Amino acid sequence: ESAPVPASPAARKMARTRGVDLAEIEPTGKDGQVVVDDVKAAAPTQDAGGGQTAEEDIFGPVKRRRMSSIRAATAKAMARSWQEIPQVVHEDEADITELELWRRRQGDDAPTMTPIVAKAAAVVLRDHPRFNAMLDTETDEIVLKQYRNINLAVATDRGLVTPVVRGVDDKSVRELAREMEELSEKAREKKLEKSDISSGTFTITNIGGIGGRGLAPLINPPQTAILGLARARAEPVATGELGECAIPETRMMLPLVVAFDHRVIDGADAARFTNDLVALLADPVSLAMTT
Template identity: 45%
Template sequence: MRQDFRLQDPGEGIHEVEVQDILVKPGDAVEDGDTAFVVESDKAAIELPSPYHGTVVDIPVKVGDIVRVGDVLMTVETDEKAVSSKGETAPDAPSIKQENEAGPSAQKGGDAPAHTGPIKAAPTARRLAKERHISLADIRPTGSKGHITRADVEAYEKGTQIKAGQGSITASPLPDFSQFGPVRRTALQSIRKATARHMAKAWAEIPHVMLEERIDLTGLERRRKLHAMALAEKGGPPLTLLPFVVKAVTIALKQHPRFNASLDMVREEIVEKDYIHMGIAMDSDRGLLVPVLRDADRLGIVELAAALKELSERVRAGKAGPADLKGGTFSITNMGALGGTGFFPIINYPESAILGMGRGKIEPVIIGDLDHYHVEARFIVPFSLSFDHRLNDGADAARFLSTVRSVLTDPDAMALTM
């Protein structure tokens, strides 16, 4: 009999994915568990195994297509009733239930509900709303089919979503550019859409303040080159400035823990974390990703270099999964290899700060005082700290950057962390 392999609900509010690769074709024999598709959500690349054993009859999608939960990916001719990998009869697709679910209400005030009929919600959204005692009737849906997503529930809980019945904030329409000349429109890829939403949310919710510091790393750069040569001879990982900066930041975060914290405006509490998971912004063919280096404070410089190399390779190969992109407490973004004299990055919500690192270059620096001075060529690297002014003040940020500078310019401190 013929069985349709439909896109299952990946969870976490994901309701659509982009087809990146198709590993089978009509006429191919497939086994239950064989990877048939690689798709990309707004969070990560996901491999989809076939739930059926048989022969591929039809594949109605192609690379680049956007498919939604419940859409058919391929049809398989099986010899018997298809059984899922868990030994249960495989469903056609996870349905988006349409029922009126009141549940324990978390309504605030007498706002009019936005739903006049059955409430459509993803299964993960329903589960989360039930766990958090939130009424789905209060939530404004943003799903592509008019349904409530898990992200909608999370946004409502955090107080960032406008309540149903109060209207919504929408993007301003653009003018018709075609009246001025030829135009082309290209659909946003999943990662770019996620980045756009995430950056807009961070900029809208967090009052950013930026502080810049130019640090003389002449001594560190000389030592780095020596260690890099020795490490290369032993077949070790490449030793750039980034591992040293990561180590200095972990030391600063321990001395200034509010920069490792998050602000919970719903409960009006500061969440201070007793762990340091460093997000490292990386460019990729898929767009901007921020994989997380866990327990970065427990690693030495060489271990950090090896871990950063492994993370970079996973990102370039498209193998960075959802687990690699979660749980960061502070982020670093290094533009030094690409150019630019300096920049001010946007905080990676829900973190409270991010450190930007620009391109280092040799500059003439005056050494001494007004009466006795001379000029030297020094290696100067620009750093920029963006921080949440609700959690930290300018003086706190100055002290944080001062600690980073002290560690980076202290040869003994750096030597002890190798």
């Protein structure tokens, strides 16, 4: 019976996993020992469609799953966003106490916060057109969109999709709520068409239903900004001017985060944008009167 082939423990394990005969491998290790690199050379790592990398095999069992087409497309878009766009995040909070009281009075018919914020954001975008734009790097021009179509981030079992609601500033909150629900249902049932995901000018992502105090969303290229919403919370807020006896009040506060393309938008612009959005969300009567 022939003697065992000298090999490192890791090389021996890898060869066993890959079904490689150690006796057929040309050793390069010390004293004629087969090492991991020798096994790699004898049996190159399989592609992403199956198999495991050598490093994964060494440390323990793993599973590989091919990305869905949606997640793969999202991965490419997010990589492009991160690599090409200098992104800055600006955070604020909106006092939505009166808005939440109004919502609760609607009972089972109450719209969620997403269509309400979408309506407010679309109105504010009229006065802040650089947030509703794209940058043409070929001509060094900022393309200001004269319409406000908002992408809504929807999580599905295949990945994140962003269907579009068109003409948001011209629709009522209840119209937006119905349309968003229909689009979300189509997304979950894999029935979205190309027209459902094209022509967006601004994106909103809302993780409030899941949790979290904040987020740093990535811009949806070629757009110049994205608005993120976290979970609203009842918190004590001191009221009154400095020097007076401030009395804490319990207010419902909604965290807002806007990520913007710093090539097109400055920090002061972002502060003004969120200031206007916060003011509108704090005044449901004014919001209801916007068209």
